[in-house]
Amino acid sequence: MKILVCISKSPDTTSKIAFTDGNTKFDENGVQYIVNPYDEWYALVRALELKETLGGTVTIITVGSAGDDSIIRKALAIGADEAVRIDAEAKDAYFTASQIAEYAKENNFDIILTGKETINYNGSQVGGMIAEELDLPFISLATKLDINNTTATLETEIVGGVQVVEVQMPFVASCAKGMAEQRIPNMRGIMAARTKPLTIITPKNISEFTSFTSYTTPAPKTACKMIDPSNMDELVSLLHNEAKVI
C-alpha cells in the first residue's frame, strides 16, 4: 500500500506574530517552524501505523523552499520512508494542491492524507482541492481510519455529530484529532532520517487564484475590568448594558 502524506510548516505557537514591508509580509525573524501539528500527529502517525500493520510505504510531500528541509527531516525521523519537496513557495491553496496533484497523478497512491488545516492560514482547502484535481472521493475531517483489503472505514465529523463511512481506495482524507497519538522521534529514527531519500522537484507552471495583499494585527485589548466576586448582579448588568451580549 502506498500512502502519500502532505506536510506543511507552521510557526511554533509561541512565535510572535508580526508583519514587515508595510504589513504585506509575515515577519519570519526569530520564528521557529514546526511540522503543522495536524499533519504530524494525525496524518503522518496514522499512515505509519497502517504501514506497520499492513506493509507498504509512506511518502511525505511538501511544497516549500530549501529552508523547509528541517521539518522534512523531522517527519522522516518519525518514520516516513521517503520525502518529496516541490521547490516553490506555497503561494496559495490552489497552487499548492495542484502541484501535489500533479505529482500524485504520476505516482498512483492508494491513500493521500492531509492535516485538517494549517494553523497559520487555517484554510482547510488543500485536501479537497487535491481530491477534485484527481477526481477522487474526499473524506473531510476524519477522526479514525481503518483499512480492510481495498476498503477503508473512516469516522468523520459532521455538523453536530459523527458519521462512519466506507470508501474504496484510492481516496483523499484530511485528518483531525482522534486519528492517532503524537510520536516522539527516537535517536535511531533521527540517524536514519539523514540517509533517507529526499527528492526535489521543479514546480509546474501553475498560477494562483488568490493572494494575501496585507495583514493587520488586532488592536490590543483594553484592560480587563475586574468585578467583585460577591456581586454577580453587576457582571450581569455590564454584560447587558455595556457589552450588550445578553
Next chain:
Amino acid sequence: MSTIVYITSSNGIGKSAFEAVTYAKKIGGEVVVVTTGTCDSSILATLGEYGATKVLVERSVTTNDAQQVTKVIANAVEKTSANTIIFSHDINAKAIAPRLSVRLKAGLVAGATSLPTKDRGFTCSVNVFSGKAFGNVNVKTEKRIISLLPNSIQPEISSANCSVEDFNGNAGESKIKILSTKKPEGEIALPEAELVVSAGRGMKGPENWGIVEDLAKVLGAATACSRPVADIGWRPHHEHVGQTGVAIRPNLYIAAGISGAIQHLAGVNGSKVIVAINTDADAPFFKAADYGVLGDVFEVLPRLTEALKKFKASNN
C-alpha cells in the same frame, strides 16, 4: 448577475444560513440558494425573508458527499450564470468549497469575516495565525467563492418573493457509503453558538459540571472545555476548544477555571466578549478577558446563575 448561496438543510435551516443569504444580498444581484436533501419546501421558502428569490433543491442527493454536492452547485452556477458563490464556513463547506474552487477555477476565500471590497478587484478579510491577525485575501479569478465565518454578520430581514424549485444537478453516484450516523441530541452546536460557557481543570472533577450546565441552561448557551479536561475524559471531545480543538467566535465566552494558555486562547480569542473566572490573579486569561472575576468557581458560578435568573425574570 446572480449570487449563489449553498446551504446545508439536512437538520433544518439555522442562523448561519440566514447570515450567508444576508451576505449575498449585500453583495448585490439576485440571490439564488442551492441545497440538497429532503428539507420541507415551506421551511426553505423562509430564506425569502432574508432576500433570496429562488431556492434550487436537488432532492436526489441525500448525503453530504462533497463530490456530489460540488457537481450540483457547479450545474446551478452554469444555469444561473452566477459568478459569486457563498458558503457558511462549517464542516460541509470545508469539504465542498475547495472542490468547487478547482472545478470552477474560482478563487476561494476560506473563513471570510467581512464583505468584499473592490480593492484591486475583490478583497476579503480572514483570520490568520489562529486569530492572532487578519489577512486581506485578493481573489484574482473571474468567479469567486467566499466561505463566511459564522457569526461575522447579523442576519437582516429584506423580504423577497421566494420560489422553491426542484433541481436536477446531475450529481452521479456517491462513492462514499454511509454506515452510521451519531448525533448528540438537544445540544446547541458549539461552532454556531452565540453564548458559550466553558470550564477547565479548575473544576476539579467531572462530577462538578452541574454548576457549569446550570449556568449554560439559564443563558441558553453551549458548553465547552479546555483540552486536558477532554483528554482525561471529564468531558466529551467535541467540547474541546483551542488550537487543536474547535475554534469558536461567540458573542460571549465565559471561561471558568481555565488558565488561558496560548493554545486555548487560539480557539476563542475571536469571541466578542470574554469573561474569565479564576482564583489566580496572575492567570493569563485575565489579559485576554474583557471582564474578570477573581474568585472560586464553586461560589461564583452559582451566584452568576442566580443573578441571571433574576435578570431574565425582570426582563420578561
